[in-house]
Amino acid sequence: MPELAEVFFHSSHWKAACGERFDVAWFHSQPRCCRELDAATLVASIDSAQLLSGYTHGKRMLFAFSGNRFLEVHLGMTGSLHRLQPDHEELKHDHLALRSSRSLLVFRDPRQFGRLALHETDDGELPGWWKDLPPQPHDRAFTRKRFHLLLQRRDKAIVKSLLLQQELFPGVGNWMADEILWRARLKPDRRLGTLKDAERNALFKELRWVCREALRIIGKDYSDPPKQWLFTHRWRDGGICPVSGVPLRRDTIGGRTTCWSPEVQL
DNA sequence: GAGCCTGTTCGGGC
DNA sequence: GGCCCGAACAGGCT
CATH class of the missing domain: 1.10.8.50 (Helicase, Ruva Protein; domain 3)
Known part of the structure; x- marks a missing residue:
């Protein structure tokens, strides 16, 4: 049920793995939620990358990796994020998994209404479009x-x-x-x-x-x-x-x- | 088996 | 142009 607070909760699972260095354990590009993501680009971008930080804005999430890469996640209706043991087995709707020595970060989405996208900036700063998102109702700027x-x-x-x-x-x-x-x-x-x-x-x-x-x-x-x-x-x-x-x-x-x-x- | 559904996008219409 | 509605997407649950 991913609305504002549920999205924040899901993001906290992946954020708990900040500092760890990841490889792409698996990625399935066929599901609708993954079609924007090119498999080769994903592997080239994320392999051996360190998860630096995670952000949420409304129902959107952005995870920053070393190398100035960002993975954007939207959970749609039924998406979820999980942090599991590194050797955890793949389940039916686990479309993407990143593995470190300590964690398996999984994106799961049965109905495939979610969305994954990859972004890159020149300097590692957050993408301009992310910074320009309007204030959330609980933000100070939402007057x-x-x-x-x-x-x-x-x-x-x-x-x-x-x-x-x-x-x-x-x-x-x-x-x-x-x-x-x-x-x-x-x-x-x-x-x-x-x-x-x-x-x-x-x-x-x-x-x-x-x-x-x-x-x-x-x-x-x-x-x-x-x-x-x-x-x-x-x-x-x-x-x-x-x-x-x-x-x-x-x-x-x-x-x-x-x-x-x-x-x-x- | 039928119906329902916490999200987003798109086309049609007022 | 603004905003409405319904359909489409796809699978799990009741």
Whole structure:
């Protein structure tokens, strides 16, 4: 379930191997998620390279290797990163594995909606496009002023769809958007033009709160958030709103399964 | 076996 | 131009 905090958690597995020197143990270029990556280039770039650091931004990850190489990873719907014993055997959907004397770093992705890409810079600095990514909702640079600017001239947009736009709110995915709207007490199909100032401010507040708390709780060790969150109750039909005690609704809004609480969200 | 799905992209349409 | 929707991608789970 890779949204902001889950992505951070997965990245921490590979980051734990920083300093180790890797070879490509195997790579399968046929799966859709690997097609951008040329096998020969990958081997030439990563073989004997040292993992220097790992970064996340929203749902994206970037791993820096010696030789000014960067491996970009997106987990899509079902991707995951693992750090295993060096001799761990290959499983069915393990498309890429890097091996050091101490670790096997695996990229796994059954549905192949993820993405791997390789980048190079002249000086080992982070690629310019990475530095230019917009601020994440939990970043200091994501100010109230910026938030209100993002909402301007989008009066017809549906608030749930808006929250899922990665170029605006990097890292927010389907469950996070539902959690944010539930806490802000906004019906997910509201058009931005109908939001009053107080509602916009509530949205801003809960957006940042959910991103920060998710990172703190899930990003740390993949714990589930407390039962007071919508999170625990949203996954299947029959859930009960932890605030109102009324059954939750599940509808398709903005093309996505959306769980919301009719008594609470107006 | 049918239906559902935590993400992204693309084409069509208003 | 902005934004919507639906389809497509592919496999695991219920």
